[in-house]
Every structure is written in structure tokens, then in C-alpha cells.
Amino acid sequence: MIKYATLLLFLVQSYVSSSQSIMVGAGGIYGTDIEQVGVNARVYYGLNEQICFGPEFSYFPKVTHGSESIQLNEYGFVVHYIFEIKEEVGLYPLLGINYSVEESEYLGYTHTNKAMGAAIGAGMHLEVKNFMPFIEYKYITGELSQSTFSLGVIYNFKFTE
Secondary structure, three states: OHHHHHHHHHHHHHHHHHOOEEEEEEEEEEEOOOOEEEEEEEEEEEOOOOEEEEEEEEEEEEEEEOOEEEEEEEEEEEEEEOEEEEOOEEEEEEEEEEEEEEEEEEOOEEEEEEEEEEEEEEEEEEOEOOEEEEEEEEEEOOOOOEEEEEEEEEEEEEOOO
């Protein structure tokens, strides 16, 4: 375990020393297929002022539709290209991959469905010092496709100016 933690620390340190920023964010998310509000967390790495990329995780708690209950986790990796509209306002298209795990329970039987898909969407953020409130739309393709709407805030750890 210590070996893996040391390796992770080394990789983060070497990346941080060559990157402009690391951004950590969280917010609420609504999924149109599951018809549920969940939470979303994300970590982005900024290569420069226009390009950032990184992993995302969304958790939709169990929701009941009739006699079936469904719980959904989504794991993604996205890339943003930011167009600066004003000094503090950015618009961005996003493109990425997604892995969804849906667990449904019906009459005491549990079924797990897993699917890969693409993530396509767009968003907007407002930069206020190191905080960036954002709003985002994303469509996830594949067997567990759905549209998602996110609202949250990102904190930008800037390492170079």
C-alpha cells in the first residue's frame, strides 16, 4: 500500500511541477433517464488557459419507479477547450468517455448493468478569484445513455501565472 501511495505522490508532484493548475470541484447533477438528482465530483488538470482534462464521478442515490429501484454511478474522463468570452467568463465544449454502472432491484432480484459510452456536451463558468461556479450539459451515449445537467463550483489551484 505504501508503495502505491508513494508512486501516486511522485506522479502528482511531477505533473504539478509541469502544469499550470489543478482544479477540484463538486456540485449537483440531474440525470434525465434515472430521473434523479445526484452529486458530482471532478478533478481537472489545466495544460494552459484553454485546455483542461480529468476524471469525474457522479453518484445518483437509489430511486424507486413503481416496484423497481435503481442506483447509478458514472465514471468519466473529459477534455474541455475553453473559449474566453470575457476575462472572467468561459464557454467550453466537452468531449470524453464514460463508464456507467446501474444496479436495479425488482421483486428481490438484483441486476447490475455496466456500459461504456461517449460524453459530449458544453458548459459555462464564471471565474471569481480561484473559484469557478459552473453550469454544464452533457449527453452520455451508449446502452445507459442519458442527458445530465450539472451546477457546481470548482476551486483552481494555480501553480504558475
